Amino acid sequence: MASFKSTKIPIYPKLGEKVTPDTLYWKNYKAPVQIKEFGAVTSIDFSPLAPHNYAVTASTRIHIYGPFSQEPVKTFTRFKDTAYSGKFRSDGQLLLAGCEDSVVRLFDVSGKVALRMFKGHTKGVHVTDFTSDCYHILTGSDDYTCRLWDIPNSTELTSYKEHTDYIRCGTTSKLNRDIFITGSYDHTLRVFDARVEKSVMTMDHSQPVESVLLYPSEGLLVSAGGRYVKVWDLLKGGQPLVSLKNHHKTVTCLSLSSNGQRLLSASLDRHVKIYNTTNYKVVHNFDYAASILSLALAPDDESIVVGMTNGVLSIKHRKSPEGKQEVAGKQRRRPVYRVFVKGRNYVPKNDDFLVSKPVKSNLAKYDKQLKRFNISKALDTALESWQKNRKPEITVAVMKELDRRGTLKNALAGRDEQNLSQLLNFLIGNVVDPRFTPVLVTATEMILDIYQAVVGQSSVVDRQLVRLQELVEREIDYQQELLEVLGMLDTLFAASLPRKEVPCPGSSRPNGLAEGGLGAPVPQLQAA
């Protein structure tokens, strides 16, 4: 005697992106905090010191925000024109900023007035950075020069005029105080050594370079410009390693996650893409409301700060793990392990008479009804379960089972107004879902057949029927459009596929195709 086989609830494949450890990690951020700045946010820099404040450069000001503050903890306003590139020194004490008025200013983080002013550039300075020994600074300007300055006496040490266009990005080596890299709108990246007169390495990005980034090991260099993100191997003399084209507008900013395993790129197309640095595949993607100009990650990825062209600063904080523990603590206390194993490991004695108890199988409610052939009740139960937890799979599976048994019509018949409207509600909600359509269309047809005679007696049901009709009509139009698109695509594919001649050896006349036959056969390929 076989036991009753329960109704199979099909597991539908989850559409959309797959859940990977990366998605879990990067989704584990709270809803973003939005702060309105005065103008487009061009640069964000985190302080390396413990509270990890960050400097946000927007318009003519630099605001410094605390890690969880909505208001700036400090503001620097002594700029004559648009400020650029607010940068902390590695000890977090000094802040450096360029300006459209060609003057570079150095501030004490606690002070207000500029400690030093570096004058010499003739055009706006977009790039500033401290060298690794903390005593020099690097600047890059729209006057095509990049210069090194001495902080204590604010004098210019060297000037390099090798770029032939605006210098819009640059970075210094964290390991060697003499080496720095600049990127320019003349499509080149240049590596300079302060100890020699000329650049030591030049790489052609072939797009105006918007951002450069050195790996912590400083063996690899990442540059962004145009729609491309390119990775260069510095140890192999600047050989290009990979070229990524995942954005459809200019990539503006690059950043590395705290462990150096993930590379982030922000673009004017309002996306932030996260790459795996071992295979350079996109593992995650953030969407923002406006084009992104700047991006920074707090140490340990505690927060992601993004600045946009409309002046909105968006801060996402990582969800704290303590929150989860609290939720777990609130959960009902489960019975202890001992309760479950009670009596299970009892060993019967020799003269004990054993009464074996048949193993009871747990059937779902609708299965119990199906087992007894109570078809209407089974359908009712299934509908109830849909109302309770909104899982249409179960209801559809029960309907399919009833259809298989040839009793769906009987189960659908004989319902009053309330029952029928509940049923119609379900159909309206799910009939156009491609996963359920084959089953639900039959059910809908049956309902229309059965209740044809009573149409017009209840306003509720009538209204739902009209809704259903509209829904179906809309779906048909939609399908029509899709078919048209498919037809267009087919033509395009057919045009783009190379026509390949199949070898038809002349010697195989008896078994090959007749000469006037089908002509050159073309394999028909279809997207899987």
Added chain:
Amino acid sequence: MVAHAEIRVVHRGGSKINFREPVITNDSRFLLCASGESVKVYSSSSEECVHDLQGHTDLVSGIVRNPSNHLQVYSCSADGTVRLWDFTDGILIKTFIIGYPIYSIYVSENHGGVVFVVVPMANDKSSELFQLVAVHLPRSEDQEVEARELSAVLCDVRPSGAASFGREGEYIAAAKGLQLEVFFFKKQKSYRFFLKPGNKKWAKNAFTCVSCHPKEDCIATGHEDGKIRLWRNFNQKKEYTYSTLHWHHGAVNTLQFTPEGTNLLSGGIESVLVQWRYTQETQMDFLPRLGGAITHIAVSPDGSLFCTSHSDNKITIIQSCVKVSAVIQGLVKGEGVRTNLMIDPRSKALVLNGKPGHLQFYSLHRDKLLYNLDIVQQEYIHEEGLDQFEVVRAAFDTRGDWLATVEERTQKGSELEINLKMWAYDEKTQSFVLNTTVTAPHDDQITAMCFSPSPETTMLVTISFDGHFKAWLLADNSDTTAEGASWSCDFVGGYHLLKPGCCCFSADGSLLAVGFQEVVTVWSPSWELLTTLSQPPGAIRDLCFGRLSCSKYLLGTSTKNQLCCWNLLTCSLEWSTPVDVSLLQADPLSENMAAFCSQSGCSDLFVFKPSEPLPLYSQRALCTGKVQHAVFAPRDQMLESCEEHAQWLNRSQLYFLTQHMDLMTFSTKSEEDRLLASSKRLMVDDSVAVTPFYLLLGKHRQQQEALTNPMAERIQLPQGSIAIKELLYTPAHVLPSASFLCSMFVRSLLISSSPAREEKEPVEEEMESEEEDSEGEAELRDARQDLGGSAAWGPGEELGAPALTKAQERELRRVKHFDHSWLSSLLEC
């Protein structure tokens, strides 16, 4: 053809066991059922087949217990004989020749020496009308007896299952159509009762079965519409009454009263055994979901065991209507084999679709169903006219790690539902576990599928009428998700929107050939169309790559009587012959190919190598009808046959299914000899369990009997020492009790004379004479009497006799009896 005489087509396994009602023996230890041309005796507790009673030359059509001897059964057959068997030993006792094909047999305790058989009215097989006749079995000593004393009892009865004896055999009731006929033997008069045809939709009144109450005057009848009527007061024409019971929603297939008449059992298509309490008919017990539709119910004489036969070739043994205690399952053949025959590479079992929604694994060597694999995993609703999922295709990969199945459900007025399922072999549970389900893999029926034999990739190709073939690849995504590997579609191919019909991988998996109507396309593993081959007219029906040394050849058969062989190196036709090949099968272990050809209603077999168009072996008129399914099953051990034409059977055996769903195979002379020898050995082993005790006594006697010279006394001592040796070297826990052994041991040391025995002899002789008759082997009897008469016959008996109880004595005599049969077989050889 003379040279081929020694390869025979033999019937091998998988015969029907649900053809007629099974019989449970009086002691409930055995169950007998008709199975093709033999009667099978199963042990009701272990489900094993104990004996196969062979002797009939046509279909066995009924078995009944001999009411006068509880160790014997009668069986009847379409060959026109009734045979009496001793089922404990599997011996044919007597054959009664009736002379007409018999369709069923009935007996009653109160009609001694008479059996009632159903024979056709006119004396030919094709007649549609049957009559029930009483046959007086003549008492005669002969082995074969002509029983020509027939007297008609009832005219116009159904060939089976519609007659039953009433209380104390006073009357017999038979039903056919809308008429119930009761014949009273004393009055020699019959009454007929009619029902209205019932032309309403749900009232089909025709009788389906009948059963009489064993103690009271009551007849239960089952009807087409699921009703059961209980007839009473039927010993007159007018004032009969009946009450109606209704639970079944389909026709009642069978009814049976329990021996005491307290319960009525009924079964039908619902596969629910219903137990009605007699006189309290509102109370019912149910035993649901037994399997296929119930076709017969049998009850043991003491009422403790029931057994039900099911339409899916199964017998279920039920203990007192609550618990299924055993299931005897034959090969399920159903309405047709939808999947091809396959061999499971692991268990070497034959695999085909069995129960609805299941695949069955059938061991060919043991002729036993190993297990059923539930493919559909849905509750089967036993109702007529319902479209349910059926397994239509299945394929194994070369190592047996993967199984792919296709299930299909066609419903009137709605689209085809197809599921493709991939099953992975689980080492831990030793069975297949569902890995991936693909709903609607194709838009139309899947016509063929095959796994790639290449060891690097696990790939499946499915071919469908929707004009495409798809390649499915096992994608190992275990690094991203915890679910492990699953299957996904890798490639969709087609050729000019033609409908593909068949596909085949080359032996190394480097080429895939797909037949698109007249055109054969050959694809590389990177899905490039390499070449096309064609031999118009006629669509390609079957494709097969050559193996081993012939792997450069591709064979194809077309609908227009063409068998072609292409050379893939030159892409040209090597040879072709005009034969109508219905099935082409390649031996996986050799280069040989088997082609079944249909010619004027018969099937011929040709075995050949692709390299030469001359057959290695051919057999004309194999069987009637087309052979649609065949498979090469690898042998356990290679045969070393040196004859050239039998060499193709050395590595593997060819099994095929005929139109009538009989499983046949080819066997060679040497193989048959070997089988015969082993079965002989088995029979000897069967008769006496090989225990140390048996060895002790058996050897003891064997030696004595081998030396039937008057000098027997002289070798008493060495024989005794052997007994001592046996005694000393046998583990103590398997020895009989010491009190029993002691006397024997002591006596074996003594030199004894045989005085006390003489008085006992005549009595014994008498008792044995019955059995001797039953055995009926003249020379055996002679041999035994010789032995019995001689002085040497005694000692074994003599040794034990003084210390033995009556029961032990009888047991010993039985042992002795077996010994002789064994000895005689030795002598024959």
